[in-house]
Amino acid sequence: MKNVEELPNNVKWIEVAGKDKLATKNFVPGNSVYGEHLQKSSNSEFRIWDPYRSKLAAxxxxxxxxxxxxxxxxxxxxxxxxxxxxxxxxxxxxxxxxxxxxxxxxxxxxxxxxxxxxxxxxxxxxxxxxxxxxxxxxxxxxxxxxxxxxxxxxxxxxxxxxxxxxxxxxxxxxxxxxxxxxxxxxxxxxxxxxxxxxxxxxxxxxxxxxxxxxxxxxxxxxxxxxx
Ligand SMILES: C[S@@+](CC[C@H](N)C(=O)[O-])C[C@H]1O[C@@H](n2cnc3c(N)ncnc32)[C@H](O)[C@@H]1O
CATH class of the missing domain: 3.40.50.150 (Vaccinia Virus protein VP39)
Incomplete structure (x- = not known):
């Protein structure tokens, strides 16, 4: 995993199917905005952040x-x-x-x-x-x-x-x-x-x-x- 300490608040790397994915803590649990995967981690729900869809993630x-x-x-x-x-x-x-x-x-x-x-x-x-x-x-x-x-x-x-x-x-x-x-x-x-x-x-x-x-x-x- 890279640059963990440099991630903004409410952003983290999450393992999905053996791969590390960037994700944000869902402000609206249960709500997916563009079909992104939702994943529970540390008692919170995270939204996988697709770098091919978001230049900030990239x-x-x-x-x-x-x-x-x-x-x-x-x-x-x-x-x-x-x-x-x-x-x-x-x-x-x-x-x-x-x-x-x-x-x-x-x-x-x-x-x-x-x-x-x-x-x-x-x-x-x-x-x-x-x-x-x-x-x-x-x-x-x-x-x-x-x-x-x-x-x-x-x-x-x-x-x-x-x-x-x-x-x-x-x-x-x-x-x-x-x-x-x-x-x-x-x-x-x-x-x-x-x-x-x-x-x-x-x-x-x-x-x-x-x-x-x-x-x-x-x-x-x-x-x-x-x-
Ligand atoms: C590349 S898209 C933005 C994608 C978005 N930032 C994201 O990552 O989800 C560019 C957007 O800028 C809008 N746009 C273009 N010229 C603009 C202007 N002069 N003022 C405000 N919005 C503008 C376009 O309509 C388009 O929706």
Whole structure:
């Protein structure tokens, strides 16, 4: 088993059919969100966290350290889609934590609300373009960290603008880079470098960059701290 001591709260490795699987402690026991296996361990129920379905799980398996999510964290999550990763982050932050989840597509957000938000009272959905920060009217608590996974060419700038609005110095941004969303003609590694330089020139210190291969092709996760 690897990086046990570096796992966020409510995340652990669980043995299933002789193999170690990453899992989160189920905030809603009995509820499976996307068909993931539920498994009892140490008197609690855990949800197996599929790295092929969730880039955050892929990044942890590939060595991402110091994920700033824990019991009670308040997170601004950009690009919630139907809620696969948000549901696991909801498990991590637990009953005193809160996720504000921004999603541009109302059709996708409807599925997210029906299948995930309605079972989890620590998620507030916001149907909005993450470029239009002024349109978020329901953020009522200080944000501890920002997670951004929106597959847009300007995703890094969108993330930076949200951090400048909601984070204080020392807080962290976790940013998914899909190189093909930015430029299909360039080598993915040069895109990751380019986006890290963009973050640095906008007042962020890079903590770590993890390639998501083999779980996702041409994707990386960058963790940075707002200086
Ligand atoms: C790759 S998916 C997110 C997957 C999700 N983070 C997960 O791991 O379960 C990207 C999502 O970002 C949304 N999106 C794209 N552009 C956006 C924008 N400008 N503002 C908010 N959401 C956006 C898309 O509709 C899509 O649902």
């Amino acid at each position: 990044s942890i398996i590939n060595g991402m350290k110091d994920i700033p999510f824990t019991d009670g964290s308040t997170i601004l999550y950009l690009g919630s889609s139907t809620g696969t990763t948000p549901s696991h982050v909801s498990d991590i932050v637990g009953k005193t934590g809160l996720l504000f989840c921004v999603e541009i597509s109302s059709r996708v957000a409807r599925d997210f609300i029906d299948n995930v938000v309605s079972f989890r009272n620590n998620i507030i959905p916001i149907i909005a373009d993450a470029r239009n920060i002024d349109s978020y009217t329901s953020i009522f608590r200080n944000i501890d960290s920002v997670y951004c996974d929106i597959s847009q060419p300007d995703q890094t700038d969108i993330a930076i603008n949200n951090c400048n609005e909601f984070l204080t110095s020392g807080s962290k941004l976790i940013l998914v880079i899909k190189s093909r969303s930015i430029d299909t003609t360039k080598d993915p590694e040069s895109i990751y470098e380019q986006e890290m330089t963009r973050l640095e020139s906008n007042g962020f210190e890079i903590n770590q960059m993890v390639n998501l291969h083999p779980f996702d092709k041409d994707h990386a996760m960058i963790m940075s701290t707002l200086k």
